[in-house]
Amino acid sequence: MSTRDPYEQSYYPPVPTRLVRWMRTNWLWQFVRFLILNAKMLRMVRKH
Amino acid sequence: MAKLVILGAGIAGHTAALHAHRKLRGRHELVVVTPNRKWNWIPSNIWVGVGFMGVDDVTFDLAPVYRKLGIPLYQARATTLYPEGSDDQPLPHVEISYTDPERAGQTEKLTYDYLINATGPKLNFAATPGLGPAGHSHSVCTFDHAAETFSRLEACIQRMERGERQTLVVGTGHGTCTCQGAAFEYLFNVEYLLQRRGVRDRADLVWISNEMELGDFGMGGMHIKRGGYITHSRIFAESLYTERGVRWITKAGVKEVQDGHFHYETLDGQSHEQAFDFAMLLPPFSGTGLSAINRRGENITATVFAPNGFMKVDADYSGKPYEQWDPGDWPETYQNPDYPNLFAVGIAFAPPHAISKPAQSAKGTPIFPTPPRTGMPSGVMARQVALNIADLMTGKAEQPTRKSSMARMGAACIASAGAGMLRGSAVSMTVYPIIPDFKTYPDTGRSLRYTSGEIGLAGHWIKYLLHFGFLYKAKANPLWQVIPE
Numbered sequence: 001m002s003t004r005d006p007y008e009q010s011y012y013p014p015v016p017t018r019l020v021r022w023m024r025t026n027w028l029w030q031f032v033r034f035l036i037l038n039a040k041m042l043r044m045v046r047k048h
Numbered sequence: 049m050a051k052l053v054i055l056g057a058g059i060a061g062h063t064a065a066l067h068a069h070r071k072l073r074g075r076h077e078l079v080v081v082t083p084n085r086k087w088n089w090i091p092s093n094i095w096v097g098v099g100f101m102g103v104d105d106v107t108f109d110l111a112p113v114y115r116k117l118g119i120p121l122y123q124a125r126a127t128t129l130y131p132e133g134s135d136d137q138p139l140p141h142v143e144i145s146y147t148d149p150e151r152a153g154q155t156e157k158l159t160y161d162y163l164i165n166a167t168g169p170k171l172n173f174a175a176t177p178g179l180g181p182a183g184h185s186h187s188v189c190t191f192d193h194a195a196e197t198f199s200r201l202e203a204c205i206q207r208m209e210r211g212e213r214q215t216l217v218v219g220t221g222h223g224t225c226t227c228q229g230a231a232f233e234y235l236f237n238v239e240y241l242l243q244r245r246g247v248r249d250r251a252d253l254v255w256i257s258n259e260m261e262l263g264d265f266g267m268g269g270m271h272i273k274r275g276g277y278i279t280h281s282r283i284f285a286e287s288l289y290t291e292r293g294v295r296w297i298t299k300a301g302v303k304e305v306q307d308g309h310f311h312y313e314t315l316d317g318q319s320h321e322q323a324f325d326f327a328m329l330l331p332p333f334s335g336t337g338l339s340a341i342n343r344r345g346e347n348i349t350a351t352v353f354a355p356n357g358f359m360k361v362d363a364d365y366s367g368k369p370y371e372q373w374d375p376g377d378w379p380e381t382y383q384n385p386d387y388p389n390l391f392a393v394g395i396a397f398a399p400p401h402a403i404s405k406p407a408q409s410a411k412g413t414p415i416f417p418t419p420p421r422t423g424m425p426s427g428v429m430a431r432q433v434a435l436n437i438a439d440l441m442t443g444k445a446e447q448p449t450r451k452s453s454m455a456r457m458g459a460a461c462i463a464s465a466g467a468g469m470l471r472g473s474a475v476s477m478t479v480y481p482i483i484p485d486f487k488t489y490p491d492t493g494r495s496l497r498y499t500s501g502e503i504g505l506a507g508h509w510i511k512y513l514l515h516f517g518f519l520y521k522a523k524a525n526p527l528w529q530v531i532p533e
């Protein structure tokens with residue numbers, strides 16, 4: 001991302017830091033998220 | 049012995065058939081009519097469109113599964129409903145036209161006591177001149193479209209490998225499209241593939257859509273709690289598009305696609321042009337064109353079906369303005385109000401209105417998403433309707449008892465953003481309820497507890513597992529019932 005072009009579309013949105021991007025593909029953390037996401041989806045299924 | 053006829057063996061029809069068979073086996077008759085030889089797990093067509101999977105990975109032959117279950121399967125297209133019967137056949141029946149090569153074009157009348165219409169959408173490419181594989185853009189809506197689209201994408205990538213710059217456009221090809229989520233998935237899978245092939249810097253990626261803002265997805269977007277704020281999905285979507293270097297055009301209705309460029313109109317009434325080397329643009333959906341005739345031979349299609357061709361059910365079709373929309377407008381039993389033995393599920397039922405607020409351009413062109421009906425709600429309503437009909441057929445109930453309104457249903461949706469087991473990602477969303485309910489949740493229309501979203505590799509793992517889980521279930525393999533819709 002570059003802020004060289006002010007007032008363009010890409011100037012405003014929040015962009016993830018390197019740490020956030022790393023966490024998104026960190027296997028250990030993602031395994032934890034995998035378990036949590038499955039639990040959330042099952043909770044949704046049970047609401048039917 | 050009563051008879052249930054199911055039209056369509058897609059996600060909704062096939063789910064209904066499996067559950068009806070489980071309840072009616074040996075006691076009542078069940079038949080399924082569908083024009084295709086193959087079953088297709090449509091969500092994975094995205095991966096066919098980027099070469100991560102092949103056609104055989106996302107399809108299987110329906111006939112052996114139906115043979116195993118003992119359900120008669122007609123490879124045919126339903127054309128006309130006779131809900132009151134006709135002079136030569138007094139029982140309610142449906143006319144079908146065979147599509148299997150041996151009897152192609154022959155017609156037959158199938159009588160029914162109950163009928164489920166699960167015929168899904170017609171991909172209405174004709175709504176925009178030049179749209180679609182027969183015109184100048186591509187599609188991933190069917191497995192064969194997706195395979196063809198990948199070969200065109202591959203050619204585009206090879207040009208980039210030779211040093212050429214290419215403009216790739218992904219999005220919606222008409223002002224009233226739905227299914228933005230599918231186009232979103234394709235966009236980010238293409239972007240991921242371009243990175244993997246080392247040509248990302250030679251590609252200009254453009255998103256075009258009829259959404260008011262990014263992250264709308266045809267349901268007005270959603271608000272989630274994150275970082276101490278209640279934040280709209282627009283912010284997260286804009287963040288992702290910026291991070292992955294995609295330019296976006298919203299509030300846009302594509303008017304005509306020509307070789308290498310298309311014209312579109314925006315809500316302010318302005319006309320614009322966009323050039324492309326490769327464009328995957330979704331078509332709008334309409335009903336599949338079933339007609340209906342009453343006992344006197346009069347055409348009652350407009351009574352049974354809404355103007356968009358989808359079948360009317362127990363919804364409020366009074367055409368209320370947005371300000372008066374209510375969760376109670378949405379159907380609960382999916383039963384036709386005039387013919388109580390007719391039901392419609394999945395994309396085939398006519399929604400009462402959109403979910404996103406409607407909008408028209410300064411020139412009067414409607415530019416807003418029509419309501420999505422994704423796989424999970426389609427499967428859930430198909431199951432509930434099948435179980436209700438089974439109860440009616442076996443005398444356990446006199447009225448449908450199970451209700452499955454999208455206003456009281458949640459949805460879990462995983463939108464792939466790159467197919468890779470180690471570096472891929474997906475956006476994982478849960479939404480409750482699908483239809484906003486401002487009486488119960490006055491601030492955002494939805495439960496902040498149950499509505500969530502995040503991006504990461506875990507989402508890809510789940511989407512990949514779901515692919516195999518749903519194919520396993522659709523093949524009616526042992527214990528298929530324990531896999532939820």
Ligand SMILES: Cc1cc2nc3c(=O)[nH]c(=O)nc-3n(C[C@H](O)[C@H](O)[C@H](O)COP(=O)(O)OP(=O)(O)OC[C@H]3O[C@@H](n4cnc5c(N)ncnc54)[C@H](O)[C@@H]3O)c2cc1C
Nearest residue numbers: 056057058059060090091126167168230394395421422423
């Ligand atoms: C590319 C793409 C990606 C998607 N990704 C996701 C996703 O990730 N998650 C999600 O939840 N949803 C996703 N969806 C939406 C999902 O595919 C639909 O919600 C689902 O397919 C709807 O099921 P259906 O049974 O109503 O329609 P379909 O699955 O389209 O089935 C309709 C069936 O009816 C048959 N038929 C048509 N006309 C007739 C006729 N006249 N007589 C008899 N049979 C007929 C068709 O051949 C077909 O078999 C995606 C959609 C697309 C296009």
